[in-house]
Amino acid sequence: MRTATTRPQPPRPLPPSVRALRRTLRGLPGKLYDVAYEPGLVVPAADGSALLTDHYLPARDRKQAPGDFPTVLIRSPYGRGFPWAPMFAVPLAEQGFHVVLQSCRGTGGSGGTFDLWRNETADGTATVAWLREQPWFTGVLGTTGPSYLGFTQWALALDPPPELRAMVVQEGLHDLHAYFRPGGTFALQNGLTSAMGLTCQHQGTLPFVRATARLQRRFPAAARTLPLGDAYVPALGTRVPFVDEALAHADPADPAWRGADAGAAAESASVPTCLISGWSDVALDQTLQQYERLRRAGCERALLIGPWTHHSLLQRGWPQVFAETLAWLRAHLCGDPSGLRPERVRVHEGGGSATGTWRDLADWPPAAPGRRWYPAADGTLSRADTGEAGAPFATYRYDPADPVPSTGGPLLDNTAGPRDQSALEARDDVLTFTTAPLREPLHVRGPVSVSLRAAADTGHADVFARLCDVDGQGRSVNICDGIVRLPPDTTEPADVTVAMSSTAHCFASGHRIRLQVSGGAHPRFARHTGTGDPLATATRLVPAEVTLHHPAALALPVTEDGESGDDGKA
Structure with missing residues (x-):
């Protein structure tokens, strides 16, 4: 040494x-x-x-x-x-x-x-x-790196040294609380996978391979055993202090999380920053949050989002990601802007064709009128709001002993990304609301959300919502999703909004838009036990019946080239 x-x-x-x-x-x-x-x-x-x-x-x-x-x-x-x-x-x-x-x-x-x-x-x-x-x-200094290496960049940028001239944050995190506790839940699968990597990968290839195999072998039992604060230990081979803290402290204002959010670095940023992510990346929401902060600060910025997961961005996406990284560093560290794209934003728009389409945009999100679709008791989803305010229109029973499984989405394994939802949607505890076939293509670019009025008979429940594209053969594929924990003791209807991340997606002519609603996605998220007991120490499982009331609405940002045919009528 x-x-x-x-x-x-x-x-x-x-x-x-x-x-x-x-x-x-x-x-x-x-x-x-x-x-x-x-x-x-x-x-x-x-x-x-x-x-x-x-x-x-x-x-x-x-x-x-x-x-x-x-x-x-x-x-x-x-x-x-x-x-x-x-x-x-x-x-x-x-x-x-x-x-x-x-x-x-x-x-x-x-x-x-x-x-x-x-x-x-x-x-x-x-x-x-x-x-x-x-x-x-x-x-003359620049920084780069993915995942937690994004956090180390944002942490330095909280008080940037004068030498720092450029940053390239690839699928990067800036808020560890939001990563471990999305929507008030606990990111069980991604959280334990990340903990394994953080504690073992630096030890070398063989220890990392052994730790990966142990997690794969023991994770299913850990995910279904209570109390969770003890059950995770065999899967990781040791107790991990930051996992214990994440399980025990749900509130981001808790002193345990002090310093876990370096996002403020973007609020007054002057360092030119390029952000890169994928539509199925576990860090997508944090990437877009930082882009918005950079935009408001007037900082020079660029955004690239591809059809990637957290892992495939560094695999099949790497040639394009490296080219973007190199162009940004050359422009701001070497004074050579020749490799920069003319437009600030490039995103891959899925759907519409087998391979999707790359779109160059002036900024993100693009100007798009918000359009609303309203779920009804008969399982339809339409532009007409025919529901009576306050009236219940759908109910599902969530049983934590038989939790709704996770299928695709932003995960840290090879099950991530778009997946066939047929088996999931056949379950009695998964609600679906679907439009008629679209007459013309519909382009959605920007943040997606659903507003609901929900109540649980036990007062304790999660609400998971997902946007899906249903093709002409009836195959349903996930696009984006989100989860929210109802406020404690919500036995009377309460207004909640489920932020379902963002997308750039074209619903092709003849396809249908589907809203999926359920009580969770396990083991991606730790199951709600149905009680108000602390997550780390809870030992009881109580089923909950969740009722949805009007008004409820799915909000989609529809772009101008998707204006025609966006009413979801046959």
Whole structure:
């Protein structure tokens, strides 16, 4: 382990494993420079802990390059090997960037204790202070990285150093409470999967593979065992403090969550920021929330959303994602805007054709009139609101002993994305409301929501809502969804709005719009036990009968090119 001031002469060639993995990547630009690296540099954290850091640098004629290249900082709790070295560090260094790849405190050999979110601002600032002392650092800095690496970027941007000129946040998080506790529930499947990655991936390939296998083997039992605060432990192999805190503290104002939301960095941002996500990405809502904040702040920004999940964005989507990343960094760190798109926003619009269509837009969301469709007792969904205010029109019984299963959507496994909903919609505890076949295509671009008046006979329940596209053969496929927990003791009808994320989707002519309503999506979300008992310690399961009352309305942002035929009439 070397000190921060020790530099090998000359830098080492890349390890054979990294070179081999880099050669497997397809669709990336040809290299401009050979790459060398300095592994295991020690950067002092804010508290003096040693942050292990690898430095990848461009080399001319296989020799060390002078310090005339900008720097890209990547701070990760997942280790510094795959995929960060071959997919991020080496390709960027090949294009003429110093890349500083660092393990967060308490991970990947770095000193101290990893404490989810609490040290990232201070340690990022300390790393920039170290960079200022390096002879190759030009004072021009960018950042990039996906998932929790997005949080480390936003944490640094809360008090951005003057050297920070650009950020590229790929499928990034900024609010850990919203991630673990969406809509007042607990993100059981994604939460435990993330916890496994955060606690094991930085330990190396074999420990990570073993932890993944253990979670897959033991998760089904954990998801159906009470109390949940104990049941999850065998699946992860250990008790994880931040999982315990997430289970125990539902309120984002609770002191336990202090510092977990770095979203304010975008509210007064001046650092040009490119945001990248997918329509089935677990971080989509957070990406769009930050884009809106950047828009209000007048910050230079760009947005790319593809037909990707959290994992496929880094797989089949990677050539396009890397090209977007490289263009943004070149524009703002190197003064070369030639690779930027003419329009600020590019989104993939699903439906309409087998492969969908890419759309370039001036901004997001585009100007679109809100249109409403109203569910009725006969299972129809129409533009005419014929319901009598206050009258009940639908009821479902949610039994936590036989919870409604999750089918597709934003998940962290290979079941994510659009999926056939036929088996799910055949259940008695899943309500569906469907339009007549559309006469013309209908284009929806922007946030989707449903407003409901709901009551539970026990006073305790969740409401899950999903927008689906039903084709001419009757196959129903999910587009976007959301969940909300009813206020405690809601035995009388209460107004709730289920934010169902956002989409860009074309309902083809002859297709039908479907609204799906149920009591949950398990094990994506922890089942509501039907009681007011704390989630971590609840041991009772009580079925709930949930009744929907008028008024209720599905709100869709319909674009101008979808004006005709949007009434859902046959």
